[in-house]
Amino acid sequence: MPSSVIVAGAGIVGAALAYFLSARGIRVELFDEEAPAAQASGAADGAVSVASKRPGAMMTTALAGIALYRKLARDGVFADLFKPRSTFLVAASDAECEVLEAHCAALSGAGVRVTKIDRATVAEKFRVLSPDVGMAAEVHDEGHAIGYQIVHGLLRASGIAVRRREKVQRILVSSDGTCVKGVATAKGEYTADAVIIASGLGSADLLGLSGTLIPRKGQLLVTERAPALNGRMPGAMMSCRYLLSKGSQKGRPAPARGLALVVDPLRTGQFLIGGTREDHGDRRTNDLDAVSKILADAVALIPGLVDVRLLRCFAGARTAVVDGLPIIGRVGSFGNLFVATGFEGDGICLGPVSAESVVAMVCGEKPALNLDPFTPSRFPKLRIAA
Amino acid sequence: MPKCDVLVVGGGPAGMAAAVTASQLGLSVEMIEQRRTLGGAFFRQPIEGVRPIPQRASVKARWHKLSADMSRAPVRIHYGCVFLGVDSDGFVLFEDRQVGEVVRCAARAVIIATGAIEKVHPIPGWDRPGVSTAGGLQVMMKETGQAPKGRILLAGNGPLLIAAAAQMAMVGNPPVAIVESGDPMRPGLTGLGLLVAPYLLVEAFGFLRAVYGAGVPWLRGARIEGIEAHAQGLQATVVRRNGERSAFVVDRVGLHEGIRSNDMGLPAIADASTSSPIVIRAGDCSEPLGALAAEADGALAARKVAALLGHGQSRGGEQALLGRLRQAQAVLAKLFAPTIAPLDVPDHTTLCRCEGRTIGDLKNLVAGADLKSGREVKHNGRFSMGSCQGRFCAANTAELMTRLRPGAPPVVASDLTGQRWPLRPVSIAALVAATKVKAPVD
Numbered sequence: 168m169p170s171s172v173i174v175a176g177a178g179i180v181g182a183a184l185a186y187f188l189s190a191r192g193i194r195v196e197l198f199d200e201e202a203p204a205a206q207a208s209g210a211a212d213g214a215v216s217v218a219s220k221r222p223g224a225m226m227t228t229a230l231a232g233i234a235l236y237r238k239l240a241r242d243g244v245f246a247d248l249f250k251p252r253s254t255f256l257v258a259a260s261d262a263e264c265e266v267l268e269a270h271c272a273a274l275s276g277a278g279v280r281v282t283k284i285d286r287a288t289v290a291e292k293f294r295v296l297s298p299d300v301g302m303a304a305e306v307h308d309e310g311h312a313i314g315y316q317i318v319h320g321l322l323r324a325s326g327i328a329v330r331r332r333e334k335v336q337r338i339l340v341s342s343d344g345t346c347v348k349g350v351a352t353a354k355g356e357y358t359a360d361a362v363i364i365a366s367g368l369g370s371a372d373l374l375g376l377s378g379t380l381i382p383r384k385g386q387l388l389v390t391e392r393a394p395a396l397n398g399r400m401p402g403a404m405m406s407c408r409y410l411l412s413k414g415s416q417k418g419r420p421a422p423a424r425g426l427a428l429v430v431d432p433l434r435t436g437q438f439l440i441g442g443t444r445e446d447h448g449d450r451r452t453n454d455l456d457a458v459s460k461i462l463a464d465a466v467a468l469i470p471g472l473v474d475v476r477l478l479r480c481f482a483g484a485r486t487a488v489v490d491g492l493p494i495i496g497r498v499g500s501f502g503n504l505f506v507a508t509g510f511e512g513d514g515i516c517l518g519p520v521s522a523e524s525v526v527a528m529v530c531g532e533k534p535a536l537n538l539d540p541f542t543p544s545r546f547p548k549l550r551i552a553a
Numbered sequence: 554m555p556k557c558d559v560l561v562v563g564g565g566p567a568g569m570a571a572a573v574t575a576s577q578l579g580l581s582v583e584m585i586e587q588r589r590t591l592g593g594a595f596f597r598q599p600i601e602g603v604r605p606i607p608q609r610a611s612v613k614a615r616w617h618k619l620s621a622d623m624s625r626a627p628v629r630i631h632y633g634c635v636f637l638g639v640d641s642d643g644f645v646l647f648e649d650r651q652v653g654e655v656v657r658c659a660a661r662a663v664i665i666a667t668g669a670i671e672k673v674h675p676i677p678g679w680d681r682p683g684v685s686t687a688g689g690l691q692v693m694m695k696e697t698g699q700a701p702k703g704r705i706l707l708a709g710n711g712p713l714l715i716a717a718a719a720q721m722a723m724v725g726n727p728p729v730a731i732v733e734s735g736d737p738m739r740p741g742l743t744g745l746g747l748l749v750a751p752y753l754l755v756e757a758f759g760f761l762r763a764v765y766g767a768g769v770p771w772l773r774g775a776r777i778e779g780i781e782a783h784a785q786g787l788q789a790t791v792v793r794r795n796g797e798r799s800a801f802v803v804d805r806v807g808l809h810e811g812i813r814s815n816d817m818g819l820p821a822i823a824d825a826s827t828s829s830p831i832v833i834r835a836g837d838c839s840e841p842l843g844a845l846a847a848e849a850d851g852a853l854a855a856r857k858v859a860a861l862l863g864h865g866q867s868r869g870g871e872q873a874l875l876g877r878l879r880q881a882q883a884v885l886a887k888l889f890a891p892t893i894a895p896l897d898v899p900d901h902t903t904l905c906r907c908e909g910r911t912i913g914d915l916k917n918l919v920a921g922a923d924l925k926s927g928r929e930v931k932h933n934g935r936f937s938m939g940s941c942q943g944r945f946c947a948a949n950t951a952e953l954m955t956r957l958r959p960g961a962p963p964v965v966a967s968d969l970t971g972q973r974w975p976l977r978p979v980s981i982a983a984l985v986a987a988t989k990v991k992a993p994v995d
């Protein structure tokens with residue numbers, strides 16, 4: 168077991184690594200180019216959800232991710248930070264109903280508890296929804312968590328002081344080339360028994376992954392408090408178009424700028440409304456075109472939103488991987504260099520549980536998750552950048 | 554969709570001067586103003602049918618000239634329109650509250666002249682009903698032509714307290730006292746520096762005469778410690794330099810600790826000729842120097858924009874005037890420097906009113922060796938996350954964070970507020986209405 172570990176990046180993955188390492192009594196040096204949750208983890212929607220995952224490794228990992236959230240909420244680390252709720256997949260058109268039927272089957276097949284709700288029942292029980300809704304499916308036992316709050320909770324529990332505004336510039340290799348020694352920043356060199364790269368898009372520069380990691384922008388909106396409407400929403404409402412845009416149904420191409428509607432009632436009485444998936448650039452800005460279209464969709468689904476005010480909009484860049492799966496595991500032949508990144512739009516859900524398994528791996532144990540599908544070795548170009 | 558060379562945001566003296574000068578220089582100009590009248594904070598116009606409060610002749614003359622110039626200039630004014638920001642496509646966004654629609658405007662340049670806001674320090678009870686800003690009471694007087702009712706205590710720092718008290722006295726309800734942390738009359742100080750701006754001296758004498766004439770006590774070197782509920786209204790505790798305490802039972806308290814730029818969340822300044830759009834700030838929202846300076850700075854901003862847009866260089870006397878007024882402000886700041894140390898503020902004191910967060914909450918969050926950024930404190934303490942978008946608490950939170958962590962890098966208000974639209978909460982109905990407007994084609 169290592170006695171010290173360096174982690175590059177204090178997003179949700181880096182913060183969770185710090186938490187699980189510290190819990191084992193391992194000394195952690197956590198670096199961030201900016202500050203904790205400065206990138207995707209501070210600009211995420213926060214669905215801790217299996218509802219929209221593609222069947223297979225992502226679905227099973229998401230189920231483990233949700234279970235970990237529940238456990239950490241019980242243990243107190245995520246006390247008040249995890250809101251258990253269902254996700255309602257809502258279909259309007261015939262095409263959407265068709266996708267939804269297929270998706271429900273896949274979810275049930277993976278052991279997820281799903282209840283289909285027909286048109287009449289939707290109209291009777293969910294009056295907040297537009298009468299145009301054709302059918303819905305309730306995906307049970309899910310939840311919502313706000314990325315920056317989770318990062319904060321993990322760091323507080325780990326008790327460490329983060330090295331803010333200190334970018335990891337290089338990974339230092341031992342003189343015989345068999346393992347890594349540590350990292351270099353503008354302030355100097357740091358050594359440790361192991362190094363983990365959890366730098367989101369910044370991982371590309373450190374590991375020669377440009378072209379493999381792709382920024383995928385998302386824009387999100389937050390409303391003012393509207394407790395009455397919020398209280399009438401039984402859970403998150405997710406338009407089935409989300410399934411199409413996310414490409415979780417294989418064989419359907421995703422547009423360059425997809426709008427995928429999710430309306431999440433927050434604990435504060437506010438609503439979080441998402442969002443876009445955009446292939447162009449990593450800008451952290453919002454445009455009226457996207458914002459007004461998202462809201463038009465939201466009002467079409469939940470007409471009551473028309474009387475609420477928008478408080479904030481924000482945007483972030485997801486770290487996507489060309490083949491759609493995260494990159495988690497040991498790097499090349501270096502026994503003590505690890506990577507955990509590429510979670511695209513799922514890292515709030517998958518980040519903590521993946522970090523737990525990486526820490527097991529770092530400590531020479533067999534990880535609880537099957538990380539094989541995510542192995543870094545599927546990218547031969549992946550190496551320590553000079 | 555409106556299309557123009559220059560969009561001016563805010564119809565105070567800075568915005569008006571900017572619009573007038575820009576159109577004189579041959580640029581097409583439009584203006585948005587959230588209210589239904591021009592004038593801003595200083596030249597706030599009375600509502601219809603109300604007799605204005607007495608004003609000095611020179612102030613009246615300045616307003617007449619400015620509004621006459623403005624009505625002659627071919628500037629389209631959109632009233633009832635709230636500036637929301639500049640989006641990532643480079644469009645200026647505003648909410649037209651009369652029509653109920655968010656509008657995007659393709660402007661080559663934006664001159665932002667949104668003025669100043671008053672600073673208020675958190676003390677126990679600052680968020681009680683009946684407590685407002687002193688300038689807010691003053692502006693209300695200008696609008697209604699009447700003094701605010703009841704017994705009023707003004708407290709804080711700076712010349713505005715005297716001006717507000719004088720105007721209240723003139724319309725028949727002088728405040729019960731002015732509590733001032735500075736002491737401009739202390740021995741060893743001469744007002745001679747003020748000769749750089751003689752009009753300020755004239756103004757000051759006029760105000761002081763009105764205040765003394767009405768017998769209003771001016772408690773200098775004193776601070777207000779807290780405001781509590783009382784059977785007959787509010788009870789304010791005042792502490793003098795020598796530690797002596799006294800209580801005032803009043804109906805209202807007007808607090809004021811000077812002004813700061815109303816720049817929360819504003820888009821970044823972009824003043825290269827290649828910027829699209831060019832974004833610059835003018836008047837109090839760029840540097841809070843008062844109404845006369847605002848007017849000069851507005852004209853200067855218009856000249857700068859004209860030059861950037863290739864409409865040629867031009868010069869007025871604004872730079873020199875601004876220099877003198879800057880010096881005058883520095884002298885005023887020295888005159889009014891507090892002569893009593895800040896009081897201890899208890900942890901239960903509200904810091905963020907929108908989200909109900911206290912000074913104690915902030916202390917807990919920033920305690921320890923892990924030096925959180927302003928953004929982290931915002932996110933996890935919810936400071937500046939409420940509907941005022943940080944207008945009331947961002948600066949105080951940043952200041953307190955900096956004070957609580959000596960040695961750590963200082964935190965500024967914009968670390969909490971960021972720079973993104975919408976600057977104000979905006980109706981979703983109005984945003985949805987914007988989808989009906991076709992995106993512009995160039």
Ligand SMILES: Cc1cc2nc3c(=O)[nH]c(=O)nc-3n(C[C@H](O)[C@H](O)[C@H](O)COP(=O)(O)OP(=O)(O)OC[C@H]3O[C@@H](n4cnc5c(N)ncnc54)[C@H](O)[C@@H]3O)c2cc1C
Pocket residue numbers: 175176177178179180181198199200201202203204205206207208209210211212213214215216314333334335336365366367368369370373384385386387442482483484485486507508509510511512513514515516517518
């Ligand atoms: C709009 C949007 C909506 C989303 N919605 C959801 C959702 O509903 N559910 C869900 O599960 N997930 C969601 N996600 C995805 C989730 O936010 C991310 O997958 C997750 O936050 C990734 O965490 P991370 O720690 O890998 O990366 P990041 O949060 O990006 O963290 C990487 C950190 O590394 C730092 N860094 C970079 N380079 C260096 C360097 N060289 N040295 C030191 N530090 C460095 C950065 O400053 C950053 O803080 C969403 C994302 C976005 C953008």
Ligand SMILES: Cc1cc2nc3c(=O)[nH]c(=O)nc-3n(C[C@H](O)[C@H](O)[C@H](O)COP(=O)(O)OP(=O)(O)OC[C@H]3O[C@@H](n4cnc5c(N)ncnc54)[C@H](O)[C@@H]3O)c2cc1C
Pocket residue numbers: 562563564565566567568585586587588591592593594595596634635636637666667668669670671687688689691692713716812835836837838842843844845847848976
């Ligand atoms: C309460 C108060 C009292 C003052 N009293 C005095 C005084 O007695 N003597 C003195 O010399 N100076 C005083 N000042 C300072 C003086 O008002 C200013 O120096 C002067 O008015 C500044 O002019 P300006 O054009 O920069 O801003 P302002 O006059 O404040 O004008 C800004 C304009 O912008 C508009 N606006 C703001 N935000 C938006 C938005 N998002 N969308 C659309 N419109 C917007 C406002 O409605 C306003 O009309 C006072 C300031 C304040 C805040």
